[in-house]
Amino acid sequence: MDLLHSLPTLGAILGTFLLAGLVKGVIGLGLPTIAMGLLGTLMPPAEAAALLVLPSLVTNFWQFMGGPALPPLLRRLGPMLAAVALGTLAGVWAGLLPGRGGATVGLGAALLAYAAFGLLPLRLPAVPPRAEPWAGPLIGLLTGLVTAATGVFVLPAVPYLHALGLERDRLVQALGLSFTVSTLALAAGLATGGGFGGNALGGSVLALMPALAGMALGGWLRGRVAATTFRRCFFGGLLLLGAHLVWQGVGA
Template identity: 60%
Template structure:
């Protein structure tokens, strides 16, 4: 049944990861958000999250090694990264199944919030003195949202954007956060058997091809179009998608 369903969704999966990879190539983030959001129109968020693991992991690792300060970032961000893992695993283990029933709605709400922040050009500032207590809190909340929706941008991305990093270091820091979040999500899915099914694992590996193709096309486009205009269109589309998912999930 699962294999037949996935085979019937091949075109959707391929198009989704091509588009998601293109967005990531241009703006440096957005692959899980776009992928889980679009796939959520046709399948449960848990299955969409399982398909996300391989494309997200590989594209994030590519992004992770594009900057020069990996060791420095790892030392600074380890409380956030450790808390993301703890939050993901605790939420997956402790949250009641009744909450997972509304995962589509919560995913839509998370996408709407993310889109609104993006359209407002929200630029938070995180004081250095606050990182010690704020990073674990942000990490646990991000992990819990990851466990429920498969999207790991809220509130980690605004927090990282508030650290005052230069552009290249910011892209690398996002890659580090996304890589750890993907690993935490993969471990959680394996613990619950979601990645142990051969059709799902195979589809996730095949989705690597369009995701990488889209990412390289996006990197090529990055220097030929206005990033500001692209981001505005991206967040407008995300707002509509999130609103549709939230309304469908709640009503």
């Protein structure tokens, strides 16, 4: 993957990460979803996932380290996070993210499901504390497998974390923590399979700068744009993008 061979492709990649970082800066998530969705129209999902590693890792580390004290949250979410890592590694090693076609359909389907969750009044029932010891690992394992198959970290972890009833700062921190574990596991899986070599690492470093710039801009915009309006536009765009990727994958 030599990004410098095609300046239009390079420009599209940098613009994608600028947009994805902006979205994350405004609403606290969306960088992998936007990046994988748009890059999935330019390259195989496995290559897009490799580009995503450093921008996702750095922005999510920034997100969870800026929240309240970590130890109580780590104790509560530890089993889920361990299962996320296990499921992601198992899925990558099993070859769930092989290239175009089926992987593109899977990514499109994940985006459609996530958009539907955001646009419709759908919420999981509150998870009682007694259910967390088994529900957390189950959700983590499923999230890891979806991550391995699509490069998107949000399902079903995001709805589950919402259902835990965490207050806003804790929720944003929990999302950043979950996404960080997913990113590290995805990077480890890709590296052991040869999918995160020198070219991919260089591209990921290049993508980091626009992602950070977009996140800073998004933080500035957060207090100036109505959150509900932005979320509707965001999820509406994901709905169209997911439909396009499913159509593209079916025709591949």
